[in-house]
Amino acid sequence: MYNAPGPKMTDTNLYDLDFPRLQEWVASWDEPAYRARQIWNWLYVNPVASFDEMTNLPQPLRERLQEAATLDVLKPVSEMHSADGQTTKLLFELPDGQLVETVRMDYQNRHTLCVSTQAGCAMGCVFCATGQMGFFRHLTVGEIVAQVMFFARRLAAEELRITNVVLMGMGEPLHNYDNTLQAIDRITAQDGLNLGARKITISTVGLVPAIRRYADERRQTPLAVSLHAATDEERDRLIPINRRWPIAELMDAIRYLIDQTGRRVTIEWALIAGENDTVEQARKLGHLLQGMLVHVNLIPLNPTAGYGGRPSSRPSVQAFQDELERHGVSSTVRVRRGIDIQAGCGQLRDRMVQSRAQQQPATPD
Numbered sequence: 001m002y003n004a005p006g007p008k009m010t011d012t013n014l015y016d017l018d019f020p021r022l023q024e025w026v027a028s029w030d031e032p033a034y035r036a037r038q039i040w041n042w043l044y045v046n047p048v049a050s051f052d053e054m055t056n057l058p059q060p061l062r063e064r065l066q067e068a069a070t071l072d073v074l075k076p077v078s079e080m081h082s083a084d085g086q087t088t089k090l091l092f093e094l095p096d097g098q099l100v101e102t103v104r105m106d107y108q109n110r111h112t113l114c115v116s117t118q119a120g121c122a123m124g125c126v127f128c129a130t131g132q133m134g135f136f137r138h139l140t141v142g143e144i145v146a147q148v149m150f151f152a153r154r155l156a157a158e159e160l161r162i163t164n165v166v167l168m169g170m171g172e173p174l175h176n177y178d179n180t181l182q183a184i185d186r187i188t189a190q191d192g193l194n195l196g197a198r199k200i201t202i203s204t205v206g207l208v209p210a211i212r213r214y215a216d217e218r219r220q221t222p223l224a225v226s227l228h229a230a231t232d233e234e235r236d237r238l239i240p241i242n243r244r245w246p247i248a249e250l251m252d253a254i255r256y257l258i259d260q261t262g263r264r265v266t267i268e269w270a271l272i273a274g275e276n277d278t279v280e281q282a283r284k285l286g287h288l289l290q291g292m293l294v295h296v297n298l299i300p301l302n303p304t305a306g307y308g309g310r311p312s313s314r315p316s317v318q319a320f321q322d323e324l325e326r327h328g329v330s331s332t333v334r335v336r337r338g339i340d341i342q343a344g345c346g347q348l349r350d351r352m353v354q355s356r357a358q359q360q361p362a363t364p365d
């Protein structure tokens with residue numbers, strides 16, 4: 001199933017086009033204007049995976065589309081299911097050979113997608129598999145949208161719909177600011193997939209100028225900030241970008257965001273045993289967040305190949321949460337879903353690249 005040739009790099013990824021650009025494109029082919037709406041509906045309203053399925057388009061137009069465009073910018077190269085069946089992870093290859101991951105999580109009536117915004121990441125957080133691999137490139141709007149539509153089509157076949165999208169896959173969404181926000185505009189468009197803007201979460205490592213810019217846009221889509229440490233000394237160690245924008249500046253930006261939008265901000269905290277999971281750290285975090293419109297997500301660390309840290313024990317997690325509570329700071333302990341399939345950020349790609357490297361013929365010495 002996964003051996004079909006991928007699209008040519010010259011093919012237009014139709015998911016890269018917003019509606020006005022699709023209209024222009026169709027007009028440049030001397031097609032009637034209404035064809036743009038028909039194609040749009042096959043992309044987003046009754047999404048199909050091939051031009052052949054666009055049954056209200058004349059055959060010559062379908063063939064022409066087949067020649068010049070693609071809906072399949074993502075070539076699935078590996079698919080894994082967690083033992084409980086609730087998490088599915090796809091590794092996709094892009095036309096230039098880059099690999100990105102998308103994760104689907106099914107829980108009760110929620111169907112959440114975890115989407116990538118970059119191939120690799122430039123931020124170098126030490127505990128993160130994507131950070132450990134470095135930065136390759138930004139994803140285009142269409143490559144971000146295509147991840148969502150791939151799963152939208154699958155879910156539709158099961159008579160289900162995507163309920164939530166989190167931009168917590170590979171990459172730093174606010175480093176790829178314009179493409180990320182355009183992708184959000186696309187999947188929230190009312191004449192398309194029509195996902196609620198509040199049902200999407202942008203997770204950021206804390207790029208201060210980008211958070212301020214985002215605040216000024218006063219959008220409905222909430223932000224999660226990956227804090228992970230309450231002192232600069234500790235955060236510098238885990239998250240190199242903290243040296244550029246230290247905690248005080250980040251907290252100011254978060255306050256500004258809350259002021260501008262009136263929306264609660266999520267604070268992400270990966271609990272690493274003996275590193276950032278002590279009651280002392282919880283107290284510092286409590287001081288930092290006291291009185292702010294925030295909620296803390298506590299996530300026991302997902303171990304990665306390039307970092308020796310271990311997840312916190314249950315009692316430490318409980319003690320950490322209790323201490324936050326004493327400061328009136330609400331928190332939830334999140335279970336990292338799909339650990340058995342390396343569903344943590346960047347981990348599947350890591351394994352794939354390693355096994356490909358092992359398949360290379362050994363050079364004799």
Ligand code: SAH
Pocket residue numbers: 127128129167168169170171172173203204205224225226268269270299300301302303304344345
């Ligand atoms: N770049 C963005 C979004 C992608 S990472 C960000 O950093 O927020 C999504 C979340 O996964 C972040 O909160 C990140 O800190 C966290 N994360 C990365 N590696 C992890 C690991 N090994 N264990 C637990 N959480 C991890």
Ligand code: SF4
Pocket residue numbers: 121122123124125128129130131132169170171172204205226345
């Ligand atoms: Fe990049 Fe986020 Fe990983 Fe840090 S945690 S390296 S910002 S993807």
